[in-house]
Amino acid sequence: MQMTMNEKTLADRIDALEARLMFQEETIETLNKTITEQWLKIDALTRQVAGLGERLQEAEAHAPAEEETPPHY
Numbered sequence: 758m759q760m761t762m763n764e765k766t767l768a769d770r771i772d773a774l775e776a777r778l779m780f781q782e783e784t785i786e787t788l789n790k791t792i793t794e795q796w797l798k799i800d801a802l803t804r805q806v807a808g809l810g811e812r813l814q815e816a817e818a819h820a821p822a823e824e825e826t827p828p829h830y
Contacts, residue, residue, distance in 0.1 A: 760768065
């Protein structure tokens with residue numbers, strides 16, 4: 758069975774679309790993995806900043822009172 762020129766063109770277009778779709782699916786999967794990794798890092802950094810804020814508040818609360826320097830300094 759021989760393809761007509763129109764069928765050949767149509768088959769070529771379908772092949773091109775399938776190739777583009779495959780590339781897009783790979784790109785979407787890569788982007789999804791990247792976003793997931795970034796959110797995990799953001800979450801870890803957010804928790805770290807919150808912990809450091811708590812430590813800073815504790816340190817400030819327990820810090821000795823600052824002595825005022827005399828005006829002639």
